[in-house]
Amino acid sequence: MNRSIRILALLGAIALPSVASAQSITGSINASADIATVFSFGAPSALNFGSVTPGTAATASGYIPLSRNIGVIYSLPDGATTGLLTGPSATTLQPTYTCGVGATNSTITSAFTSCNSTGNQLTLAAPTGVTNEFVIFNGSLSAAQTNITPGNYAGTIRITATGN
Amino acid sequence: MMSRRGWSTLVALLLASWPIPAAAQAPQTVSIVPVQNLSFGLLLPGFQNAVSIGDVSRRAVVALAGNGPVDIAVVLPTALETTSGDRIDLHFSASDAALLSAAGSTLSPLDPRQINRVQLGNDRTVLFVLGGTAQTTAMTRPGHYAARVALIINHPGT
Numbered sequence: 001m002n003r004s005i006r007i008l009a010l011l012g013a014i015a016l017p018s019v020a021s022a023q024s025i026t027g028s029i030n031a032s033a034d035i036a037t038v039f040s041f042g043a044p045s046a047l048n049f050g051s052v053t054p055g056t057a058a059t060a061s062g063y064i065p066l067s068r069n070i071g072v073i074y075s076l077p078d079g080a081t082t083g084l085l086t087g088p089s090a091t092t093l094q095p096t097y098t099c100g101v102g103a104t105n106s107t108i109t110s111a112f113t114s115c116n117s118t119g120n121q122l123t124l125a126a127p128t129g130v131t132n133e134f135v136i137f138n139g140s141l142s143a144a145q146t147n148i149t150p151g152n153y154a155g156t157i158r159i160t161a162t163g164n
Numbered sequence: 165m166m167s168r169r170g171w172s173t174l175v176a177l178l179l180a181s182w183p184i185p186a187a188a189q190a191p192q193t194v195s196i197v198p199v200q201n202l203s204f205g206l207l208l209p210g211f212q213n214a215v216s217i218g219d220v221s222r223r224a225v226v227a228l229a230g231n232g233p234v235d236i237a238v239v240l241p242t243a244l245e246t247t248s249g250d251r252i253d254l255h256f257s258a259s260d261a262a263l264l265s266a267a268g269s270t271l272s273p274l275d276p277r278q279i280n281r282v283q284l285g286n287d288r289t290v291l292f293v294l295g296g297t298a299q300t301t302a303m304t305r306p307g308h309y310a311a312r313v314a315l316i317i318n319h320p321g322t
Contacts, residue, residue: 027196
């Protein structure tokens with residue numbers, strides 16, 4: 001009888017259905033974003049001496065805003081003729097400038113090395129975030145300089161900003 | 165003591181009455197095929213940018229195929245990061261995932277923050293889509309930010 005029970009037990013073990021098991025698989029995908037470089041000049045405000053009485057000194061200021069979130073190198077491509085004014089009969093008038101960068105459009109906090117030389121004049125590091133600054137030129141004409149042929153004198157101040 | 169003939173008869177009766185599976189159970193398989201990454205694209209600092217599950221060009225898409233019920237769990241990152249450690253916070257809401265048919269029709273909205281049980285059938289391919297929101301600040305530096313989203317599919321046994 002014991003032998004019979006053992007045989008029955010063996011048959012039962014063979015006949016037991018297999019137990020199903022859970023299956024788990026994994027996959028992955030990437031998520032990404034690119035933060036843009038902000039680096040652009042805004043609308044300039046002209047440096048206008050206005051109507052000048054001959055033989056009198058005159059001053060004026062102008063600026064151009066720059067928005068950036070990277071470092072910048074400022075340079076003046078025209079060097080000695082930066083902001084040269086040309087009038088009737090090609091008469092020229094070269095104001096004296098002070099120039100640099102400020103957080104507002106009226107106060108220079110970081111001055112250019114020179115306002116009438118070529119080459120890099122000011123290098124500023126990358127800010128912690130987007131910053132808006134102003135490149136400011138303050139011009140002056142002496143009384144002797146304005147004692148010239150009357151007429152309209154105009155010119156362009158060219159500033160190069162290079163991302164750094 | 166039973167005779168040999170008696171034993172044979174007994175064994176035959178036992179085999180006939182015992183429920184033995186006709187064949188080994190076919191293994192249930194589920195396949196995962198990444199189709200498209202979650203791409204927020206080019207962002208400006210200081211803005212929130214959301215990718216909806218309807219944004220076909222930027223949402224993440226994963227193709228799933230298989231049979232039977234499956235549990236879908238998503239391991240969501242909290243931020244995108246650069247290699248130098250700069251971060252952009254990520255947020256996911258209850259409406260940021262869904263199951264679509266291969267033709268693009270919505271089968272079921274899913275909450276990516278929960279484990280979702282869905283029914284796969286007849287080895288038909290369905291699409292798991294994922295959106296999300298990236299929050300930059302004015303201090304977010306330029307660069308490439310990335311993270312990994314893991315998808316865990318569990319096919320529970322019967």
